[in-house]
Amino acid sequence: xxxxxxxxxxxxxxxxxxxxxxxxxxxxxxxxxxxxxxxxxxxxxxxxxxxxxxxxxxxxxxxxxxxxxxxxxxxxxxxxxxxxxxxxxxxxxxxxxxxxxxxxxxxxxxxxxxxxxxxxxxxxxxxxxxxxxxxxxxxxxxxxxxxxxxxxxxxxxxxxxxxxxxxxxxxxxxxxxxxxxxxxxxxxxxxxxxxxxxxxxxxxxxxxxxxxxxxxxxxxxxxxxxxxxxxxxxxxxxxxxxxxxxxxxxxxxxxxxxxxxxxxxxxxxxxxxxxxxxxxxxxxxxxxxxxxxxxxxxxxxxxxxxxxxxxxxxxxxxxxxx
Numbered sequence: 001x002x003x004x005x006x007x008x009x010x011x012x013x014x015x016x017x018x019x020x021x022x023x024x025x026x027x028x029x030x031x032x033x034x035x036x037x038x039x040x041x042x043x044x045x046x047x048x049x050x051x052x053x054x055x056x057x058x059x060x061x062x063x064x065x066x067x068x069x070x071x072x073x074x075x076x077x078x079x080x081x082x083x084x085x086x087x088x089x090x091x092x093x094x095x096x097x098x099x100x101x102x103x104x105x106x107x108x109x110x111x112x113x114x115x116x117x118x119x120x121x122x123x124x125x126x127x128x129x130x131x132x133x134x135x136x137x138x139x140x141x142x143x144x145x146x147x148x149x150x151x152x153x154x155x156x157x158x159x160x161x162x163x164x165x166x167x168x169x170x171x172x173x174x175x176x177x178x179x180x181x182x183x184x185x186x187x188x189x190x191x192x193x194x195x196x197x198x199x200x201x202x203x204x205x206x207x208x209x210x211x212x213x214x215x216x217x218x219x220x221x222x223x224x225x226x227x228x229x230x231x232x233x234x235x236x237x238x239x240x241x242x243x244x245x246x247x248x249x250x251x252x253x254x255x256x257x258x259x260x261x262x263x264x265x266x267x268x269x270x271x272x273x274x275x276x277x278x279x280x281x282x283x284x285x286x287x288x289x290x291x292x293x294x295x296x297x298x299x300x301x302x303x304x305x306x307x308x309x310x311x312x313x314x315x316x317x318x319x320x321x322x
Contacts, residue, residue, distance in 0.1 A: 073279050085179055089182070119139075121138060128157055164181060
């Protein structure tokens with residue numbers, strides 16, 4: 001009988017120790033915090049006529065999440081910004097065949113302009129009915145040029161959202177710098193398993209800024225519905241929403257010169273961005289959407305200026321830095 005009592009006492013001691021250990025692990029887990037990195041562009045003008053505001057400091061910015069002011073834990077500007085990891089995603093669906101040569105040349109020129117020597121990295125992916133990573137991240141321009149030049153033929157559909165999802169999830173999630181996608185396309189998605197909301201969600205969760213250049217009009221005239229002032233079609237609106245909600249911008253080119261200007265302006269914007277990192281007051285991973293608002297309080301900032309930044313994110317455990 002005494003042995004039986006001792007046995008159950010021993011079990012009780014194990015239970016107490018187990019609960020104590022669990023409490024310690026939970027406490028350590030609760031101590032972990034996550035932060036949100038937020039590239040912010042401050043500019044006036046539109047599209048190729050954008051000019052960017054320099055000279056702002058950390059104290060000029062206010063970040064709100066769900067209406068609550070947040071603690072900014074890190075700030076940088078063009079002088080000390082972290083490296084850029086940029087993926088160019090090129091549409092190679094059948095309708096792009098006549099524009100492929102110039103699009104390829106422009107993509108090479110863009111990456112040559114935006115990648116700072118021994119600091120930034122570029123990658124190249126194509127999408128049609130398939131999504132193909134042609135060149136992984138590298139700082140070697142000759143490898144990028146060779147990869148882009150190697151694209152010779154087009155596919156049968158347009159899996160744009162799958163390309164954004166795959167590149168964000170597989171290539172940008174762990175990239176140790178600013179994460180950027182530049183899409184070159186002439187139409188809306190026709191083939192993806194992912195949809196627009198999926199593409200926005202993965203870009204926001206991996207802190208990826210998306211820019212897009214639409215070559216829908218070709219290079220011989222104005223873009224329908226843009227220059228004429230009529231309503232853009234669904235593909236245009238979806239492309240704009242994808243970019244705006246991730247902090248980027250969409251450019252609609254009507255000729256070769258406009259395409260070159262669009263690439264140049266994206267390159268300039270990446271160089272002039274401010275990077276804010278903040279620690280959310282709400283540290284719960286509740287899988288709910290969080291709304292972000294950034295304000296500027298500075299005499300340099302007038303009503304002519306606007307801000308581009310990602311507008312929110314979902315608080316999912318795998319998505320945020322710890």
